[in-house]
Amino acid sequence: MPDLRQRVEEDRGIIKKIQSVIPGYSGYRKREDIRAADDLLRIQLSERMGRARAEVEKCRKSLVDAMLTEQLDRLGQLVNKFKTVEGAVRHAEGGYTGFSTQIRIEEAELNQLYEFDYNMVNYLLNIEQGILPLRGAVEAENGAAIKTEITNLRTRLEDFETTWKARMKRITGTEVM
Numbered sequence: 001m002p003d004l005r006q007r008v009e010e011d012r013g014i015i016k017k018i019q020s021v022i023p024g025y026s027g028y029r030k031r032e033d034i035r036a037a038d039d040l041l042r043i044q045l046s047e048r049m050g051r052a053r054a055e056v057e058k059c060r061k062s063l064v065d066a067m068l069t070e071q072l073d074r075l076g077q078l079v080n081k082f083k084t085v086e087g088a089v090r091h092a093e094g095g096y097t098g099f100s101t102q103i104r105i106e107e108a109e110l111n112q113l114y115e116f117d118y119n120m121v122n123y124l125l126n127i128e129q130g131i132l133p134l135r136g137a138v139e140a141e142n143g144a145a146i147k148t149e150i151t152n153l154r155t156r157l158e159d160f161e162t163t164w165k166a167r168m169k170r171i172t173g174t175e176v177m
Contacts, residue, residue: 038113041114041117042089042090042092043090045120045121046086046087046090048124048128049082049085049086049089049124049127050086052082052124052127052128052131053079053082053083053086055135056075056078056079056082056131056153059075059131059134059135060072060075060076062139063075063138063146066138066141070143071143071147071150074147075146075150078154078157081154081157081158081161082157085157085160085161085164088161088164092168109170112170113167113170113171116163116166116167116170117167119163120160120167123156123159123163126156126159127153127160130152130153130156131153133149133152134146134150134153137149
């Protein structure tokens with residue numbers, strides 16, 4: 001995934017470049033660009049999470065089609081967990097939002113939040129990789145393996161969620177140091 005801060009910087013229009021030389025405005029503009037990068041990253045994370053959820057839903061449909069109902073509840077709970085986490089990421093408060101805001105993130109703090117984001121990207125990749133064994137277990141109609149893979153995938157999703165919550169605590173200033 002390219003560095004979104006750099007991408008936003010490169011995508012600035014001529015007017016924004018001119019405005020960046022106005023005294024007092026350049027810091028505001030930089031923070032707004034970082035906020036835009038933060039928004040892009042959160043959207044990308046939630047979209048990938050949505051695609052992963054859709055793959056899990058396909059596995060659930062395959063279980064229904066094969067009339068293998070033993071793990072349907074567990075798989076349904078996993079789908080709901082995906083929806084919860086996906087929504088939390090997509091609809092979270094962004095970074096710096098201007099002159100008057102409830103949550104104000106300075107540039108240095110927001111850069112620290114990218115460390116959380118980097119970890120979440122890694123967890124998301126682990127989630128995506130965890131879908132393949134689940135799909136294989138479903139296709140093999142192996143109930144014990146399905147249960148194991150649901151548990152493994154849920155653990156990966158919870159790791160992502162834990163990092164997300166830590167990130168949000170950092171943003172809101174409720175993190176215990």
